[in-house]
Amino acid sequence: MTVLTRILGRSLGLPPVRTPRVRVARDLGIPMADGVRVLADRYHPADDEHVPLVLIRTPYGRASMGLMARLIAERGYQVLVVSLRGTGGSGGRFTGWNLESADGPALIAWLREQDWFHGAFATWGASFLGYAQWELAGAPVPEWKAALVQDAPAEVYATFMYRGGAFALHDWLGWAEQMHALARPGGDSLLAGLLRLPGARRRVRSAAGRLPVTAADRAVTGESVDFFQDWLAHPEPGEFWDRSDHRDHAANMPPVVHLAGGWQDIFLPGTIDRYAALREAGKQVRLLVGPWTHGGGVMTRGYQREAFAVLDHALRGAGSPPSGSVRVFVPGADRWEDHPEWPPVGQETARWRLRPGGRLEPDGSAPGGAGPDDDAPGDSSRFRYDPADPTPAVGGPRMYGGGVRDNRSLEARPDVLTFTGPELPDDLDVHGTVAAEIHLRSSLSHTDVLARLCDVAPNGRSVNVCDGILRLTAQDEPDADGVRAVRIDLWPTAYRFRRGHRLRLQVSGGAHPRYDRNLGTGDQLGTEAVAVDQEILHDAARPSAVLLPVPADGRRGVPGTGPLP
Structure with a gap:
């Protein structure tokens, strides 16, 4: 045990050390079906070579996983860190998210032949390391007892690469x-x-x-x-992207799966989607979502405690896995909540209408909401999006530099419309995936529309909660009046808008460079760019709105126990 692992183990609240001495066998050569050899490092307790195994497949080099591998091995497990094809000294060619489908079965076949293999293993890893777990599930693996998947997708194109059609x-x-x-x-x-x-x-x-x-x-x-x-x-879904789509592998995942994500993580929609698929497949699945950006939850006490509880239960039959099905951290309330499933039961949709003068109000079905008599035919708001001066990205779910940010400078731009609600008389909980229904008339066929929900504090500070983008093309035909009605799925969220705060919806033409700017020409790989004039309609006939999943009858989740992040 090193000084660093001792300090980290204590700070993360890890289980007691079972073996302070860890041995490492480096650069093990593993043959693939086509003769390529991939390399692996094996960590194991010095006094026992036959303990259960944790398997990690990574494209980021084995050195990057050395510290975590030692922490796991000190707690009585073997750890095999495998460099994926074409990375970390392994042979072959790395092709991004399109992994060689034969490599997983070849690795498992090799593992079964090793005299140190205990006969049971779990997988662990975040981001691409989690994606590699979904890819591994192309066929059943009886020895696979648990999967710990953090901030990772099972599918590439729609989940994050071209979400809403924008790159x-x-x-x-x-x-x-x-x-x-x-x-x-x-x-x-x-x-x-x-x-x-x-x-x-x-x-x-x-x-x-x-x-x-x-x-x-x-x-x-x-x-x-x-x-x-x-x-x-x-840029379109099809055969190329089908090779990186492993959503149909849920039935082949191990019996115990721990999914973790963050509200500001780029892979969160895929994480929550796979939670539902795993439940349907009959797996024992736990969903943990914190206030983190990409990778932010990996080295937190709450996540690490749950991860080791899963390992001990699945591989040793010791202790119990984390109780309950879902635990989410709720910004605004600043607490953890436990739910039996996600989205929570008993939800209903609250429509908040975009109104003239930049107002955002509950529709006529809600007390104090706007009724049809308040509308004038043709009510609309306008802005111009110029790809030569693209609307910038501020925070949001990003791999690099994202998160919750003050949006006031963004909202001051002329190419960003804002619609702001009244002060809330009571706390408002929003749990689930927010959506926006936008009626727009554009001067160009090729254009983007981005919607973002914000929380405005009494001091005027506006912070992003969730957002989404949609890319429109000439195939998205308008009606006889040149208007296109579109639905934009924003982001999953659990959020409490506090009493005295206000809701705000931004509508704009992009968020560059988070997404590539829409050039307006239909040729996104070219150099020509054309500005677009956008008209957002919000009258009785075309009631643009934001759709909020809220608890029916004011019901809320049960406050959770355990450490805050």
């Missing part, structure tokens, strides 16, 4: 730079990563502002990145 430019340009740097000798060391980070961030920001977008990867890395070019070349 998540900044995150995936930044990820391409990261993977390119990791491929260099010594690139997976912590020191190398820290030294390159400031310069990499500047290069990514600069490159994301250039046209054409197909030149961005070369501007950042000095060369073309094949998988980045493949993503841009396939």
Whole structure:
């Protein structure tokens, strides 16, 4: 046991150390079906080589997992850290999210032949390491007893790469730079990563502002990145993206699955979607969602305690897994809540209408809401979106630089409409996926519309709660009046708007460079850009609104127990 693992173990509230001495066998060669060899490091207690195994498959280099592997091994488990094909010294070619489907079965076959294999294993990992777990479930694996999946998708295209049809430019340009740097000798060391980070961030920001977008990867890395070019070349769902869609693998996941995510994590919609699929498949599934950005919950006491409880229960038959099905942290209330399922039972939809003068009000079915007599035919609000000066991104679910931010400078721009509600007389809980119904008339067929729900405090500070974007094309035909009615799914959330606060909905034409700017021409890979005039209608005939999932009869979740993040 090292000084660092002793300190971390105590600060994270980990279970007691079972074995202070850990041995490491490095660069184990594992043959794949086509003859390629991938490399792995094996950590195990020095006094016992036959304890249960934790399997981690990663594209980020094995050195990056060394500390976590030691913490797990000190608590009486073996840990096998495997570098995916084409990464960390493993043979073959790395192709981004399209993993070689034969590699998982080949790894399991090799594992079964090792005399140190106990006969039972769990998988663990966040982000791509969690995605690799979904990919591994292409076929049943009897020895697989539990999966710990943090901030990870089972599907790539709609979940995050082209959510709403807009390409998540900044995150995936930044990820391409990261993977390119990791491929260099010594690139997976912590020191190398820290030294390159400031310069990499500047290069990514600069490159994301250039046209054409197909030149961005070369501007950042000095060369073309094949998988980045493949993503841009396939802006529509289809066969290319089908290879990275593992949503139908739920039935092959192990009997115990722990899912964790954050309200400001880019993969959260996929996490919650897979929670429902796992329940339907009869798995014992736990969902934990905190106030975190991507990866923010991994090294928290609450997450680590639950993770080790799952390992001990599934692999040793000791103790109990985390009680209950769902635990979520509720910003605004600043507490954890427990629910039997998600979204919570007993929900109903509250419609808040966009009104003239930038007002946001409950519709006529709610006390004090706007009625049809308040509407004038043709009521609308207008803005112009210019891709030469794109509406900037402020916070939100992003891999790099996201989270909750003050939106007042963004809301002061002329290309952002805001609709603000009255002061709330009571607390308002919103639990579930928020949506917006927008009626718009555009001067161009090709355009984006972004909706964002914010919480406005009494002092005027406006912070983002959830948002969503939708890319419209010439195939989205308007009605006879040139109006298109669209539904934008925002983001899953659990949030309490406090008494005296106000709801605010932003409507704009994008969030650059979080998403690639819509050039207005239908050619997103080109250099020509055209500004678009947008008209948002909100009269009785076309009642644009935000749809809030709220508890019926004021019912709320049960306050949870355990540490705050």
